[in-house]
Amino acid sequence: MQYALIFNETEQAFANRENDQQATYWSAWGAFAQALQEAEVFRGGNALLPPGTGTTVRMVDGERQVQDGPFAEAKEFLGGYMIIDVPDLDSAMTWAARCPAAKDGSVEVRPIRQMSE
Amino acid sequence: MTQTDDAGRAAERAARHGYGRLVAWLAVRTGDVAGAEDALADAFASALVDWPSNGVPDRPEAWLMAAARRRQIDHVRHGATRRAAVADIIALTGDDDGAEPGARDIPDKRLELMFVCAHPAIAPEMRAPLMLQTVLGLNAARIASAFLVKPATMGQRLSRAKSKIKLAGLRFAVPEADELPGRLQDVLNAIYAAFTTGRDAPWGDTAPQTGLTTEALWLTQTLRQMMPGEGEVAGLLSLMLHSTARQPASRTAAGAYVPLDQQDTSRWSMAMIAQAETELLAARHCGPIGRYQLEAALQSAHANGRLVGQPDWRAILILHEALRVVAPSLGGEVGRAIARSHCEGPEAGLACLDDMPTSRVGSYQPYWAARAHLLAAAGRLREADRAYGRAIGLSEEEPVRAFLADRRAAALSGEGPGQQAETKADRDAGHRHTS
Numbered sequence: 001m002q003y004a005l006i007f008n009e010t011e012q013a014f015a016n017r018e019n020d021q022q023a024t025y026w027s028a029w030g031a032f033a034q035a036l037q038e039a040e041v042f043r044g045g046n047a048l049l050p051p052g053t054g055t056t057v058r059m060v061d062g063e064r065q066v067q068d069g070p071f072a073e074a075k076e077f078l079g080g081y082m083i084i085d086v087p088d089l090d091s092a093m094t095w096a097a098r099c100p101a102a103k104d105g106s107v108e109v110r111p112i113r114q115m116s117e
Numbered sequence: 118m119t120q121t122d123d124a125g126r127a128a129e130r131a132a133r134h135g136y137g138r139l140v141a142w143l144a145v146r147t148g149d150v151a152g153a154e155d156a157l158a159d160a161f162a163s164a165l166v167d168w169p170s171n172g173v174p175d176r177p178e179a180w181l182m183a184a185a186r187r188r189q190i191d192h193v194r195h196g197a198t199r200r201a202a203v204a205d206i207i208a209l210t211g212d213d214d215g216a217e218p219g220a221r222d223i224p225d226k227r228l229e230l231m232f233v234c235a236h237p238a239i240a241p242e243m244r245a246p247l248m249l250q251t252v253l254g255l256n257a258a259r260i261a262s263a264f265l266v267k268p269a270t271m272g273q274r275l276s277r278a279k280s281k282i283k284l285a286g287l288r289f290a291v292p293e294a295d296e297l298p299g300r301l302q303d304v305l306n307a308i309y310a311a312f313t314t315g316r317d318a319p320w321g322d323t324a325p326q327t328g329l330t331t332e333a334l335w336l337t338q339t340l341r342q343m344m345p346g347e348g349e350v351a352g353l354l355s356l357m358l359h360s361t362a363r364q365p366a367s368r369t370a371a372g373a374y375v376p377l378d379q380q381d382t383s384r385w386s387m388a389m390i391a392q393a394e395t396e397l398l399a400a401r402h403c404g405p406i407g408r409y410q411l412e413a414a415l416q417s418a419h420a421n422g423r424l425v426g427q428p429d430w431r432a433i434l435i436l437h438e439a440l441r442v443v444a445p446s447l448g449g450e451v452g453r454a455i456a457r458s459h460c461e462g463p464e465a466g467l468a469c470l471d472d473m474p475t476s477r478v479g480s481y482q483p484y485w486a487a488r489a490h491l492l493a494a495a496g497r498l499r500e501a502d503r504a505y506g507r508a509i510g511l512s513e514e515e516p517v518r519a520f521l522a523d524r525r526a527a528a529l530s531g532e533g534p535g536q537q538a539e540t541k542a543d544r545d546a547g548h549r550h551t552s
Contacts, residue, residue: 003286088287088288089285089288090236090288111284
């Protein structure tokens with residue numbers, strides 16, 4: 001089955017991408033991605049720029065409403081996602097637990113909807 | 118007509134004895150518990166049509182299995198089951214072509230099913246209901262009434278949980294050794310939740326329609342057979358047997374609560390206590406000691422204390438000290454305070470109670486009941502009076518309120534020994550957990 005690992009990161013984690021912690025930050029992610037690839041379960045993914053670079057758009061009564069930043073204030077923000085292909089939820093949870101975002105943020109494991117063939 | 122009755126009875130027997138086995142076997146291949154239950158329900162329906170005219174088959178379970186499997190295959194063909202399972206199911210059916218249906222034994226996969234029901238991805242409060250439904254075949258209405266939830270609500274929550282099992286792809290397997298202790302604890306906690314829900318029901322679990330204690334005991338006995346080397350399983354069985362053995366003596370005919378130190382021990386089931394002690398001994402020989410073994414040992418110490426005249430409070434205190442490390446709980450803290458008061462006097466017990474965080478105990482009834490008893494024993498009558506009032510105000514059951522009111526009156530008139538709160542608090546130690 002395919003699962004999305006959805007990474008929710010703290011503001012501090014986003015800051016660590018750029019500050020003097022950046023080597024530590026990126027090497028943890030690099031190691032995680034490498035482990036996924038060598039286990040041949042990695043199917044793709046992306047890191048997202050910090051929430052401050054986001055713009056939220058919605059249609060209200062036919063009018064376009066635009067808001068700077070993410071939809072709501074929160075402690076954690078979407079920082080990226082990866083798609084993995086593993087036999088079951090238990091295996092996906094094991095990978096989620098190894099992910100750097102699980103330490104100070106959180107990781108949501110969500111099955112990918114199968115397109116009917 | 119009698120043949121219809123026979124068929125009905127045979128189907129009922131097969132359902133009672135084989136339900137969990139059949140559901141487990143059907144679900145383990147597809148990862149779909151709800152689908153397995155539906156297929157089995159269809160198989161039972163066909164049996165009630167087929168058996169009266171063709172006779173009850175020699176092995177009803179095997180017949181039901183074959184019929185249910187055919188339903189599953191139909192569903193697979195209609196694309197309703199996880200694709201990976203198709204090859205499996207078809208291969209298995211192929212094996213049996215031409216052979217008597219169910220020529221071989223149905224492998225027991227109930228353990229796998231229990232681990233799925235108590236999976237960390239399932240909400241903790243749904244684990245016991247799921248297990249009762251899928252392993253024992255209890256219907257949602259009965260589970261709902263035991264857990265004091267509307268039947269429709271329970272039905273929705275159960276189907277939501279089963280749909281998650283299927284769509285999120287939960288693993289049907291006994292966990293690996295490194296994960297086993299924690300996962301097994303989840304299974305045991307779910308079974309114990311079913312047990313205490315039954316035991317602590319306001320009606321004292323006398324109504325056969327709602328009583329869950331027997332069902333939970335049966336689950337534990339099944340688990341014990343399937344995992345003979347696990348000390349915590351034996352520990353839980355021992356704990357439940359101890360508790361059940363004393364149940365007849367724990368209420369008066371009028372339903373009034375009777376604390377352990379005043380129970381009529383001739384109404385205890387000595388056979389069950391003996392069995393509980395055997396299990397506790399067996400637990401000691403396997404693996405590290407855990408929460409349920411400690412709680413069973415506490416029950417054993419209290420029961421034996423009654424039987425020989427005086428409980429060994431030093432031993433009880435040591436068990437409480439160990440239990441608070443393994444499984445800290447408010448109930449355990451209260452039990453420890455009472456044990457200390459017996460070893461070192463009521464003020465030592467009160468000091469333990471004072472150490473508990475006030476934010477947690479404000480509305481915790483056993484805390485105030487124990488505090489009242491210890492204050493009375495220490496001669497602090499005005500404080501005791503207020504604590505009794507608070508404990509009575511927090512009690513949910515009338516028999517408990519009556520019991521506390523009696524103690525309060527005795528303490529204020531200077532009669533009561535005032536130090537007999539141990540039973541209720543210790544009984545609560547096990548299942549009112551802080552986590």
